[in-house]
Amino acid sequence: MTVRVRIAPSPTGNLHIGTARTAVFNWLFARRYGGTFILRIEDTDLERSRPEFTQNILDGLSWLGLNWDEGPFFQSQRSELYRQYLQLLLDKGLAYRAYETPAELEELRSSQKANHQAPRYDNRHRSLTPEQRSAYEAEGRQCVIRFIIDDLREITWNDGVRGQIAWKGQDLGGDMVIARAAPANEIGLPLYNFVVVVDDIAMNISHVIRGEDHIGNTPKQILLYEALGAIVPQFAHTPLILNSSGAKLSKRDGVTSISDFQLMGYVSGAMANYMSLLGWSPPEPMTEQFSLADAATHFSFDRVNRSGAKFDWDKLNWLNSHYLHKLSITQLTDLLIPIWEEAGYEFHRVNERQWLEQLTALLSSSLVRLTDGVDLARPFLAKELEYNESAVAQLRQPQGINSLKYVISQLPDAPLTLEMAQALIQQVVQVQGLKKGLVMKTMRAALTGELQGPDLLESWLLLNQRKVDLKRLEQALMI
RNA sequence: GCCCCCAUCGUCUAGAGGCCUAGGACACCUCCCUUUCACGGAGAAAACGGGGAUUCGAAUUCCCCUGGGGGUACCA
Numbered sequence A: 001m002t003v004r005v006r007i008a009p010s011p012t013g014n015l016h017i018g019t020a021r022t023a024v025f026n027w028l029f030a031r032r033y034g035g036t037f038i039l040r041i042e043d044t045d046l047e048r049s050r051p052e053f054t055q056n057i058l059d060g061l062s063w064l065g066l067n068w069d070e071g072p073f074f075q076s077q078r079s080e081l082y083r084q085y086l087q088l089l090l091d092k093g094l095a096y097r098a099y100e101t102p103a104e105l106e107e108l109r110s111s112q113k114a115n116h117q118a119p120r121y122d123n124r125h126r127s128l129t130p131e132q133r134s135a136y137e138a139e140g141r142q143c144v145i146r147f148i149i150d151d152l153r154e155i156t157w158n159d160g161v162r163g164q165i166a167w168k169g170q171d172l173g174g175d176m177v178i179a180r181a182a183p184a185n186e187i188g189l190p191l192y193n194f195v196v197v198v199d200d201i202a203m204n205i206s207h208v209i210r211g212e213d214h215i216g217n218t219p220k221q222i223l224l225y226e227a228l229g230a231i232v233p234q235f236a237h238t239p240l241i242l243n244s245s246g247a248k249l250s251k252r253d254g255v256t257s258i259s260d261f262q263l264m265g266y267v268s269g270a271m272a273n274y275m276s277l278l279g280w281s282p283p284e285p286m287t288e289q290f291s292l293a294d295a296a297t298h299f300s301f302d303r304v305n306r307s308g309a310k311f312d313w314d315k316l317n318w319l320n321s322h323y324l325h326k327l328s329i330t331q332l333t334d335l336l337i338p339i340w341e342e343a344g345y346e347f348h349r350v351n352e353r354q355w356l357e358q359l360t361a362l363l364s365s366s367l368v369r370l371t372d373g374v375d376l377a378r379p380f381l382a383k384e385l386e387y388n389e390s391a392v393a394q395l396r397q398p399q400g401i402n403s404l405k406y407v408i409s410q411l412p413d414a415p416l417t418l419e420m421a422q423a424l425i426q427q428v429v430q431v432q433g434l435k436k437g438l439v440m441k442t443m444r445a446a447l448t449g450e451l452q453g454p455d456l457l458e459s460w461l462l463l464n465q466r467k468v469d470l471k472r473l474e475q476a477l478m479i
Numbered sequence B: 001g002c003c004c005c006c007a008u009c010g011u012c013u014a015g016a017g018g019c020c021u022a023g024g025a026c027a028c029c030u031c032c033c034u035u036u037c038a039c040g041g042a043g044a045a046a047a048c049g050g051g052g053a054u055u056c057g058a059a060u061u062c063c064c065c066u067g068g069g070g071g072u073a074c075c076a
Helices: A017-032 A051-064 A079-091 A102-114 A130-138 A192-202 A212-227 A258-263 A268-277 A292-298 A313-326 A329-342 A353-366 A372-381 A389-395 A398-410 A418-432 A436-448 A456-465 A469-477
Strands: A004-007 A036-041 A070-074 A095-098 A143-147 A154-159 A163-168 A176-182 A207-211 A234-238
Touching: A004 A017, A004 A207, A017 A036, A017 A051, A017 A207, A017 A234, A017 A258, A017 A268, A017 A292, A036 A051, A051 A258, A051 A268, A079 A095, A079 A143, A079 A176, A079 A192, A143 A212, A154 A212, A154 A234, A163 A212, A176 A192, A192 A212, A207 A212, A212 A234, A258 A268, A268 A292, A268 A313, A313 A353, A329 A353, A329 A372, A353 A372, A353 A456, A372 A456, A389 A398, A389 A436, A398 A418, A398 A436, A398 A469, A418 A436, A418 A456, A436 A456, A436 A469, A456 A469
Parallel strands: A004 A036, A036 A070, A207 A234
Antiparallel strands: A095 A143, A143 A176, A154 A163
């Protein structure tokens, strides 16, 4: 079996998670069967397509590790091919020119609606006489090209995910427009359903893997394959990604583009892993945490679910933190440095590398998203320390103030070590007869402005290395 | 309206007639670890939409209902 699959995004927006997930399934399937994964940009909608969206799509797919073997191909550069096929259908009498105005079609639809009938084209221009045609043309009317759909046809296919699906020709809405309006002797711009088929034929696509929202297009496309004398590919319609209310996830639901997730601090491995899990489940020995390469060795449509999957931030977050925790300190630091720089923190990325890695190690277990590193690092990297309310309250307790004074008086000039810090805390506790918890809490409030955070002693050591601990302890006395 | 698809814990899912007193994961809750937070570990709670039919036996097959979703363009 020669597998050739494609992802065909349209550059009318940034790479959407739904498109990306379809890309994942196509990629997985191609890799599983040693096939070819093709990228085709469907930019036939000249009005809405924009080059920056194309770039965003390319970048997003690359970031996710969904490398393509052929392409990107651009439909806007293939119009000659479409024109030829359109002419072919016209010549074979399988398509015809129709001259209705948009207003006339609208009238037809509204009268059907009023009679509780399904809106459909009534094929009224299917068999125009030459006289009628020239009369319309004399009026200066433009015409579209319609592909003839036999109402009596029954179209069936065996869907890779859903099994047998059947449609009646009469439910397809009448002869379908395949080329937009143009002057009577020209051929207008081709429409989606037609272009997809022409390209999939030209590119020898063996399996069309796409979202469930395309099921209704499939019978029309099958008819076009037949009309063009081509072999009909296998179809597999994957479930949709749903929002929390259970409807198809759309831009209106907030964060949906891959580049947004990237900006929010999600790593590509976690995203790819999570998207795979939305509709596909790995077979037994595998756990839910896997790379695309792992998944590719086991991917099959048998394990693709048929019902839609709600997008779940909790699970994505869990996976992302898992991936983050798995990274080495070196890798994590590399990822965090640009984020810290972006946040406006001042440090020397080379000279202070070792210190930054210590900071990374200290914070790493608390990271869910990379961008969490901004808040977590604030007490260590921000110029001015901010105290939250409970920290202020803590610093106003007389006993706490005394313990701080004691620590200040005993703080050595030499760089602090873990042992020294531990001993110092122990000393305060004994000398002043305080609870260890109180001393620790007060120290934390003074050093970080917060009552919660990573290991206090480690934090102290880091601040000591930057020589800000004494300053902060003294400053805390004035609160 | 019409057509199509779907239906297991809150969520993602396993389950292809007896292995199911329905398994896993996330989230939630409890406990342990711990100065705190997080991480980590242990545990609890939680589902087959309803009704028929087939069968010795149904979450698994069939039908109906209900519910949800998708589509219905001179968008993709």
